[in-house]
Amino acid sequence: MYKEIPNFLPGRAVVFDGVGKPFRMVKGDVQVDHAISLIVKNRYTTLCGSDIHTFCGHRQEPDQVVLGHEIVGDILWLPPGQIVTDFRGEPVSVGDRITWSIFAVPPEVEASRPDIPQKSEQLFKYGHAPAMPGDLFNGGLADYCVLRPNTAFLKISPEIPLKVAATISCAHATVKGALRVAGDIAGKNVLIFGAGLLGISCVAMCKEAGAKWVGLIDNDEVRLTWGGKFGVDEIFTFSQKNNNFPWPDADIVFDMTGHPEAMKAGIESLALGGCAVWIGAVFPAAPVPIDAQLIVRRVLAIKGLHNYNYDDFLSAAIFIENNHRKYPFEDLVEKEFTLNEVDDAFKYASESKPIRVGVIIS
Numbered sequence: 001m002y003k004e005i006p007n008f009l010p011g012r013a014v015v016f017d018g019v020g021k022p023f024r025m026v027k028g029d030v031q032v033d034h035a036i037s038l039i040v041k042n043r044y045t046t047l048c049g050s051d052i053h054t055f056c057g058h059r060q061e062p063d064q065v066v067l068g069h070e071i072v073g074d075i076l077w078l079p080p081g082q083i084v085t086d087f088r089g090e091p092v093s094v095g096d097r098i099t100w101s102i103f104a105v106p107p108e109v110e111a112s113r114p115d116i117p118q119k120s121e122q123l124f125k126y127g128h129a130p131a132m133p134g135d136l137f138n139g140g141l142a143d144y145c146v147l148r149p150n151t152a153f154l155k156i157s158p159e160i161p162l163k164v165a166a167t168i169s170c171a172h173a174t175v176k177g178a179l180r181v182a183g184d185i186a187g188k189n190v191l192i193f194g195a196g197l198l199g200i201s202c203v204a205m206c207k208e209a210g211a212k213w214v215g216l217i218d219n220d221e222v223r224l225t226w227g228g229k230f231g232v233d234e235i236f237t238f239s240q241k242n243n244n245f246p247w248p249d250a251d252i253v254f255d256m257t258g259h260p261e262a263m264k265a266g267i268e269s270l271a272l273g274g275c276a277v278w279i280g281a282v283f284p285a286a287p288v289p290i291d292a293q294l295i296v297r298r299v300l301a302i303k304g305l306h307n308y309n310y311d312d313f314l315s316a317a318i319f320i321e322n323n324h325r326k327y328p329f330e331d332l333v334e335k336e337f338t339l340n341e342v343d344d345a346f347k348y349a350s351e352s353k354p355i356r357v358g359v360i361i362s
Protein backbone atom coordinates (compact mmCIF):
# COMPACT_ATOMS: atom_id res chain seq x y z
CA MET A 1 0.00 0.00 0.00
CA TYR A 2 2.83 2.39 0.68
CA LYS A 3 6.40 2.91 -0.15
CA GLU A 4 9.15 3.48 2.34
CA ILE A 5 11.20 6.56 1.63
CA PRO A 6 14.05 7.94 3.68
CA ASN A 7 13.18 10.30 6.52
CA PHE A 8 14.63 13.06 4.44
CA LEU A 9 14.40 13.33 0.70
CA PRO A 10 16.42 16.01 -1.09
CA GLY A 11 14.64 18.31 -3.49
CA ARG A 12 14.54 21.75 -5.06
CA ALA A 13 12.23 24.66 -4.37
CA VAL A 14 12.18 28.03 -6.11
CA VAL A 15 11.76 30.84 -3.58
CA PHE A 16 10.29 34.26 -4.35
CA ASP A 17 12.10 36.90 -2.24
CA GLY A 18 10.11 39.95 -3.31
CA VAL A 19 9.38 42.24 -6.23
CA GLY A 20 12.31 42.87 -8.53
CA LYS A 21 14.49 40.18 -6.99
CA PRO A 22 15.49 37.09 -8.94
CA PHE A 23 13.94 33.80 -7.92
CA ARG A 24 16.25 31.68 -5.78
CA MET A 25 16.66 27.93 -6.18
CA VAL A 26 16.92 26.35 -2.74
CA LYS A 27 17.80 22.78 -1.94
CA GLY A 28 16.22 21.17 1.06
CA ASP A 29 14.85 17.96 2.47
CA VAL A 30 11.29 16.75 2.72
CA GLN A 31 10.65 15.96 6.35
CA VAL A 32 8.51 12.88 6.81
CA ASP A 33 6.64 13.08 10.10
CA HIS A 34 3.28 12.31 11.65
CA ALA A 35 1.84 15.77 11.09
CA ILE A 36 1.62 15.46 7.34
CA SER A 37 -1.03 13.79 5.29
CA LEU A 38 0.91 12.70 2.25
CA ILE A 39 3.81 13.72 0.05
CA VAL A 40 3.33 14.51 -3.61
CA LYS A 41 5.93 14.54 -6.34
CA ASN A 42 4.92 17.68 -8.17
CA ARG A 43 4.68 17.13 -11.89
CA TYR A 44 3.36 20.39 -13.31
CA THR A 45 2.42 23.87 -12.10
CA THR A 46 0.63 26.60 -14.01
CA LEU A 47 1.12 30.25 -13.06
CA CYS A 48 -2.19 31.72 -11.97
CA GLY A 49 -3.08 35.39 -12.35
CA SER A 50 -2.58 35.91 -8.62
CA ASP A 51 0.98 34.54 -8.88
CA ILE A 52 1.64 37.16 -11.53
CA HIS A 53 0.06 39.86 -9.32
CA THR A 54 2.45 38.83 -6.51
CA PHE A 55 5.42 38.87 -8.89
CA CYS A 56 4.46 42.38 -10.03
CA GLY A 57 3.85 43.65 -6.48
CA HIS A 58 0.08 44.01 -6.74
CA ARG A 59 -0.46 41.46 -3.98
CA GLN A 60 1.36 41.01 -0.70
CA GLU A 61 2.72 37.59 0.23
CA PRO A 62 5.20 36.47 2.92
CA ASP A 63 8.77 37.73 2.41
CA GLN A 64 9.89 34.33 1.21
CA VAL A 65 7.40 32.08 -0.50
CA VAL A 66 7.30 29.17 -2.91
CA LEU A 67 4.67 30.39 -5.35
CA GLY A 68 2.40 28.23 -7.49
CA HIS A 69 -0.93 26.81 -6.32
CA GLU A 70 -2.25 25.31 -9.57
CA ILE A 71 -0.37 22.07 -9.12
CA VAL A 72 -0.74 18.46 -10.14
CA GLY A 73 1.42 15.58 -9.02
CA ASP A 74 1.77 11.94 -8.14
CA ILE A 75 1.58 10.48 -4.64
CA LEU A 76 5.08 9.70 -3.41
CA TRP A 77 4.39 8.75 0.20
CA LEU A 78 1.32 7.85 2.25
CA PRO A 79 1.07 7.26 5.99
CA PRO A 80 2.05 3.64 6.49
CA GLY A 81 -0.39 0.99 7.56
CA GLN A 82 -3.62 2.74 6.73
CA ILE A 83 -6.06 2.87 3.87
CA VAL A 84 -6.10 6.43 2.61
CA THR A 85 -9.08 7.64 0.60
CA ASP A 86 -9.53 10.73 -1.51
CA PHE A 87 -12.38 13.26 -1.27
CA ARG A 88 -14.55 10.96 -3.41
CA GLY A 89 -13.90 8.10 -1.00
CA GLU A 90 -11.70 6.19 -3.42
CA PRO A 91 -8.62 4.48 -1.95
CA VAL A 92 -5.36 5.91 -3.24
CA SER A 93 -1.91 4.40 -3.65
CA VAL A 94 1.63 5.60 -4.23
CA GLY A 95 1.97 6.67 -7.85
CA ASP A 96 -1.62 7.87 -8.25
CA ARG A 97 -2.08 11.21 -9.95
CA ILE A 98 -3.87 13.72 -7.72
CA THR A 99 -5.03 17.31 -7.58
CA TRP A 100 -5.74 19.00 -4.23
CA SER A 101 -7.55 21.96 -2.76
CA ILE A 102 -5.62 25.20 -2.56
CA PHE A 103 -6.31 25.35 1.18
CA ALA A 104 -6.27 23.17 4.29
CA VAL A 105 -8.23 23.99 7.44
CA PRO A 106 -6.10 23.13 10.50
CA PRO A 107 -7.62 20.13 12.36
CA GLU A 108 -7.99 22.13 15.56
CA VAL A 109 -10.03 24.85 13.82
CA GLU A 110 -13.77 24.54 13.47
CA ALA A 111 -15.04 26.32 10.36
CA SER A 112 -17.60 28.93 11.37
CA ARG A 113 -19.34 28.30 8.04
CA PRO A 114 -18.84 24.71 6.86
CA ASP A 115 -20.03 25.75 3.41
CA ILE A 116 -17.24 28.37 3.24
CA PRO A 117 -14.24 26.41 4.57
CA GLN A 118 -11.88 28.48 2.44
CA LYS A 119 -12.37 31.42 4.82
CA SER A 120 -11.65 29.53 8.05
CA GLU A 121 -9.30 31.01 10.60
CA GLN A 122 -5.61 30.05 10.50
CA LEU A 123 -6.16 28.73 7.01
CA PHE A 124 -3.16 27.19 5.28
CA LYS A 125 -2.88 27.93 1.55
CA TYR A 126 -0.48 26.18 -0.78
CA GLY A 127 1.75 28.57 -2.70
CA HIS A 128 1.06 31.35 -0.21
CA ALA A 129 2.83 30.19 2.98
CA PRO A 130 6.22 31.30 4.27
CA ALA A 131 9.04 29.14 2.93
CA MET A 132 11.13 28.01 5.85
CA PRO A 133 13.96 25.48 6.19
CA GLY A 134 11.69 22.85 7.81
CA ASP A 135 8.67 23.76 5.72
CA LEU A 136 9.93 24.46 2.24
CA PHE A 137 7.75 22.18 0.16
CA ASN A 138 4.41 23.92 0.38
CA GLY A 139 3.96 25.35 -3.12
CA GLY A 140 3.93 24.36 -6.75
CA LEU A 141 7.35 25.61 -7.84
CA ALA A 142 9.19 22.81 -6.10
CA ASP A 143 9.93 19.12 -6.52
CA TYR A 144 7.47 18.09 -3.83
CA CYS A 145 4.43 19.29 -2.00
CA VAL A 146 3.74 18.10 1.52
CA LEU A 147 -0.01 17.92 2.02
CA ARG A 148 -1.45 18.96 5.36
CA PRO A 149 -4.27 17.04 7.01
CA ASN A 150 -7.71 18.28 5.91
CA THR A 151 -6.56 18.91 2.37
CA ALA A 152 -9.22 17.72 -0.06
CA PHE A 153 -7.42 15.71 -2.70
CA LEU A 154 -8.77 13.83 -5.67
CA LYS A 155 -7.37 10.98 -7.68
CA ILE A 156 -7.60 11.93 -11.34
CA SER A 157 -7.02 10.08 -14.56
CA PRO A 158 -3.50 10.27 -16.00
CA GLU A 159 -5.23 10.73 -19.35
CA ILE A 160 -5.97 14.35 -18.44
CA PRO A 161 -2.97 16.30 -19.78
CA LEU A 162 -0.80 17.62 -16.95
CA LYS A 163 -1.17 21.21 -18.12
CA VAL A 164 -4.96 20.90 -17.94
CA ALA A 165 -5.04 18.96 -14.67
CA ALA A 166 -2.90 21.63 -12.98
CA THR A 167 -5.55 24.30 -13.55
CA ILE A 168 -8.35 22.40 -11.77
CA SER A 169 -7.35 23.44 -8.25
CA CYS A 170 -7.64 27.20 -8.75
CA ALA A 171 -9.16 28.45 -11.99
CA HIS A 172 -11.76 25.78 -12.74
CA ALA A 173 -12.73 25.20 -9.10
CA THR A 174 -13.25 28.94 -8.60
CA VAL A 175 -15.42 29.16 -11.71
CA LYS A 176 -17.47 26.15 -10.56
CA GLY A 177 -17.99 28.06 -7.32
CA ALA A 178 -19.13 31.11 -9.27
CA LEU A 179 -21.71 29.03 -11.14
CA ARG A 180 -22.98 27.57 -7.86
CA VAL A 181 -23.37 31.05 -6.41
CA ALA A 182 -25.16 32.24 -9.58
CA GLY A 183 -27.82 29.53 -9.30
CA ASP A 184 -29.49 27.76 -12.19
CA ILE A 185 -27.82 28.67 -15.48
CA ALA A 186 -30.13 26.65 -17.76
CA GLY A 187 -32.01 28.81 -20.23
CA LYS A 188 -30.31 32.00 -19.00
CA ASN A 189 -28.51 34.74 -20.89
CA VAL A 190 -25.01 35.15 -19.46
CA LEU A 191 -22.36 37.86 -19.83
CA ILE A 192 -18.78 37.18 -18.76
CA PHE A 193 -16.32 40.04 -18.24
CA GLY A 194 -12.71 38.93 -18.66
CA ALA A 195 -11.35 36.48 -21.23
CA GLY A 196 -8.58 34.98 -19.12
CA LEU A 197 -8.70 31.35 -18.00
CA LEU A 198 -11.54 32.05 -15.56
CA GLY A 199 -13.68 33.67 -18.23
CA ILE A 200 -12.95 31.06 -20.87
CA SER A 201 -13.62 28.22 -18.43
CA CYS A 202 -16.85 29.99 -17.44
CA VAL A 203 -17.98 30.08 -21.07
CA ALA A 204 -17.58 26.31 -21.40
CA MET A 205 -19.16 25.59 -18.00
CA CYS A 206 -22.17 27.81 -18.75
CA LYS A 207 -22.71 26.14 -22.12
CA GLU A 208 -22.48 22.71 -20.51
CA ALA A 209 -24.96 23.91 -17.85
CA GLY A 210 -27.48 24.78 -20.57
CA ALA A 211 -27.12 28.55 -20.85
CA LYS A 212 -29.28 29.98 -23.62
CA TRP A 213 -26.73 32.56 -24.72
CA VAL A 214 -23.21 33.43 -23.50
CA GLY A 215 -21.37 36.66 -24.31
CA LEU A 216 -17.69 37.27 -23.50
CA ILE A 217 -16.26 40.75 -23.02
CA ASP A 218 -12.63 41.89 -22.82
CA ASN A 219 -10.48 44.72 -24.09
CA ASP A 220 -7.91 42.26 -25.44
CA GLU A 221 -9.02 41.12 -28.88
CA VAL A 222 -6.47 38.31 -29.02
CA ARG A 223 -7.81 36.78 -25.81
CA LEU A 224 -11.37 37.15 -27.05
CA THR A 225 -10.63 34.89 -29.99
CA TRP A 226 -10.38 31.95 -27.56
CA GLY A 227 -14.08 32.33 -26.80
CA GLY A 228 -15.22 30.72 -30.03
CA LYS A 229 -13.29 27.56 -29.27
CA PHE A 230 -15.08 27.19 -25.94
CA GLY A 231 -18.64 27.68 -27.17
CA VAL A 232 -19.24 31.41 -26.79
CA ASP A 233 -22.19 32.85 -28.74
CA GLU A 234 -20.81 36.35 -29.14
CA ILE A 235 -17.69 38.32 -28.19
CA PHE A 236 -17.46 42.04 -27.48
CA THR A 237 -14.64 44.51 -27.01
CA PHE A 238 -15.11 46.35 -23.72
CA SER A 239 -16.76 49.72 -24.05
CA GLN A 240 -17.25 52.26 -21.28
CA LYS A 241 -20.07 54.13 -23.04
CA ASN A 242 -22.72 54.67 -20.39
CA ASN A 243 -25.97 52.77 -20.93
CA ASN A 244 -25.10 52.20 -24.54
CA PHE A 245 -23.31 48.91 -24.43
CA PRO A 246 -22.89 46.87 -27.60
CA TRP A 247 -24.10 43.74 -25.80
CA PRO A 248 -27.63 42.83 -24.68
CA ASP A 249 -28.70 42.71 -21.04
CA ALA A 250 -28.21 39.40 -19.29
CA ASP A 251 -29.74 37.41 -16.45
CA ILE A 252 -26.34 36.59 -14.98
CA VAL A 253 -23.12 38.59 -15.22
CA PHE A 254 -19.80 37.15 -14.09
CA ASP A 255 -16.90 39.47 -13.37
CA MET A 256 -13.47 37.89 -13.61
CA THR A 257 -11.59 41.18 -14.05
CA GLY A 258 -11.74 42.93 -10.68
CA HIS A 259 -11.79 46.24 -12.50
CA PRO A 260 -14.32 48.77 -11.17
CA GLU A 261 -15.40 49.95 -14.64
CA ALA A 262 -16.12 46.39 -15.75
CA MET A 263 -18.06 45.59 -12.57
CA LYS A 264 -20.05 48.82 -12.97
CA ALA A 265 -20.84 47.98 -16.58
CA GLY A 266 -21.85 44.50 -15.51
CA ILE A 267 -24.39 45.78 -13.01
CA GLU A 268 -25.80 48.14 -15.63
CA SER A 269 -26.10 45.21 -18.05
CA LEU A 270 -28.33 43.12 -15.78
CA ALA A 271 -31.91 42.38 -16.82
CA LEU A 272 -34.79 42.46 -14.34
CA GLY A 273 -34.09 40.15 -11.40
CA GLY A 274 -30.52 39.59 -12.58
CA CYS A 275 -27.53 38.55 -10.55
CA ALA A 276 -23.91 39.69 -10.74
CA VAL A 277 -21.25 37.33 -9.43
CA TRP A 278 -17.90 38.90 -8.67
CA ILE A 279 -14.81 36.73 -8.32
CA GLY A 280 -12.09 38.83 -9.97
CA ALA A 281 -11.66 41.55 -7.34
CA VAL A 282 -8.78 40.04 -5.40
CA PHE A 283 -6.42 43.01 -5.54
CA PRO A 284 -6.76 46.59 -4.31
CA ALA A 285 -8.74 48.84 -6.68
CA ALA A 286 -10.98 51.89 -6.59
CA PRO A 287 -14.55 51.46 -5.27
CA VAL A 288 -17.26 50.52 -7.76
CA PRO A 289 -19.74 53.37 -8.25
CA ILE A 290 -23.15 51.71 -8.17
CA ASP A 291 -26.54 53.40 -8.56
CA ALA A 292 -28.52 52.02 -5.60
CA GLN A 293 -31.82 52.82 -7.31
CA LEU A 294 -30.84 50.52 -10.15
CA ILE A 295 -30.28 47.64 -7.72
CA VAL A 296 -33.64 48.23 -6.05
CA ARG A 297 -35.83 49.04 -9.04
CA ARG A 298 -34.43 46.22 -11.19
CA VAL A 299 -34.44 43.79 -8.25
CA LEU A 300 -30.79 42.91 -8.73
CA ALA A 301 -28.37 40.89 -6.63
CA ILE A 302 -24.60 41.08 -6.29
CA LYS A 303 -22.73 38.09 -4.90
CA GLY A 304 -19.04 37.66 -4.24
CA LEU A 305 -16.96 34.53 -4.02
CA HIS A 306 -13.34 34.10 -2.96
CA ASN A 307 -11.76 30.76 -3.91
CA TYR A 308 -14.13 27.82 -3.59
CA ASN A 309 -15.48 25.13 -1.29
CA TYR A 310 -14.88 21.38 -1.41
CA ASP A 311 -17.92 20.64 -3.56
CA ASP A 312 -16.84 23.23 -6.12
CA PHE A 313 -13.44 21.56 -6.27
CA LEU A 314 -15.01 18.15 -6.91
CA SER A 315 -17.38 19.62 -9.51
CA ALA A 316 -14.43 21.20 -11.31
CA ALA A 317 -12.51 17.92 -11.42
CA ILE A 318 -15.57 16.14 -12.82
CA PHE A 319 -16.08 18.91 -15.37
CA ILE A 320 -12.50 18.57 -16.61
CA GLU A 321 -12.71 14.76 -16.62
CA ASN A 322 -15.80 14.98 -18.82
CA ASN A 323 -14.75 17.85 -21.05
CA HIS A 324 -10.98 17.97 -21.47
CA ARG A 325 -11.28 16.40 -24.90
CA LYS A 326 -14.29 18.47 -25.96
CA TYR A 327 -12.67 21.88 -25.46
CA PRO A 328 -9.01 22.77 -26.21
CA PHE A 329 -7.97 23.55 -22.62
CA GLU A 330 -4.47 22.25 -23.39
CA ASP A 331 -3.87 25.03 -25.88
CA LEU A 332 -4.48 27.69 -23.21
CA VAL A 333 -1.06 26.93 -21.69
CA GLU A 334 0.73 28.90 -24.35
CA LYS A 335 4.34 28.35 -23.29
CA GLU A 336 6.19 25.96 -21.01
CA PHE A 337 9.29 26.38 -18.85
CA THR A 338 11.28 24.20 -16.46
CA LEU A 339 11.92 24.73 -12.76
CA ASN A 340 15.30 26.21 -13.70
CA GLU A 341 13.57 28.84 -15.85
CA VAL A 342 11.08 30.30 -13.37
CA ASP A 343 12.46 33.84 -13.84
CA ASP A 344 11.82 33.56 -17.57
CA ALA A 345 8.39 32.05 -16.97
CA PHE A 346 7.23 35.00 -14.85
CA LYS A 347 8.82 37.53 -17.18
CA TYR A 348 7.02 36.00 -20.14
CA ALA A 349 3.74 35.68 -18.26
CA SER A 350 3.76 39.28 -17.07
CA GLU A 351 4.91 40.82 -20.35
CA SER A 352 3.20 38.71 -23.02
CA LYS A 353 0.04 37.98 -21.02
CA PRO A 354 -0.69 34.50 -22.32
CA ILE A 355 -3.71 32.73 -20.84
CA ARG A 356 -1.34 30.54 -18.83
CA VAL A 357 2.30 29.52 -18.76
CA GLY A 358 3.25 26.11 -17.46
CA VAL A 359 6.23 24.95 -15.43
CA ILE A 360 7.28 21.34 -15.93
CA ILE A 361 8.59 19.80 -12.74
CA SER A 362 10.74 16.88 -13.80
Ligand SMILES: [Zn+2]
Pocket (backbone or CB within 6 Å): 048, 049, 050, 051, 069, 170, 171
Ligand atom coordinates in the same frame (compact mmCIF):
# COMPACT_ATOMS: atom_id res chain seq x y z
ZN1 LIG B 1 -5.04 31.09 -8.40
